[in-house]
Amino acid sequence: MKRLLAAIAAFGAALPVAAEPVSGVTLFRQNCATCHGLDARGNGPMAGVLSVAVPDLTGLAAAAGGAFPMAEVVAVIDGRRAFPAHGGPMPIFGFTLSGEMVVLTPPAGGEIATSQEIAALAQWLESVQE
Template identity: 45%
Template sequence: MRAAIMFIPLFAGLVACMPMKDAVSTPTGADDYADMCATCHGPAGRGDGEVARDLGVAAPDLTQLAALNGGVFPKAQVMSQIYGYARDGHGGSDMPAFGELLEGETVLVDTGDGIATPTPLRLVQLAEYLEALGR
């Protein structure tokens, strides 16, 4: 019995040192924005990133997405554009597709059509971060 009592603190210490399943954290929407978007769209999303002037077209002001859509943030269209679904198949967008970079854990998302669709968590977080930029 005494040996068991002495083992409890040792066991607790070992458990605390063990890597948890979530030890590798998923980047936040802000992290992904800073890594993948800010160089073109700017730190605040206004289209004034450090390489924006070198683009063939103006980088959109992401803070105006809801305003340009009747006050409603176009989440499905934004996620489609980021992922790469919104391409016309002929290189019709100057924005690169980021879908493969955002793959991983999925969550169910209803983008307004009543259908919960498995969607990469990082893509959802990035879209939610963009929505917050416009508030």
């Protein structure tokens, strides 16, 4: 019995441990801040060389009448909705921000299926609304 328990313990110790999900702010800094700035106000280092104005992402809820447009934000980030940037589409992060799928249920209703990383990023953007 002791051998069996030791074998099980050794096998369990050899299994990879799931990584902690990356936070929304970290994902934003790694993928979005170059254009949108660390504070999401559209003032990143690339903003001056792009052919279109980089939006201030802290005003999305205000522009939508006070409710954060979660479905629209997820659709732009993951590429379901094309968005022009630097003469072409904004990068499609649905290809790189993948992982476990989750379902968001925004207060406005409905369900949004997306990756855990895109959900974290969108939820962080929701938290910085003014």
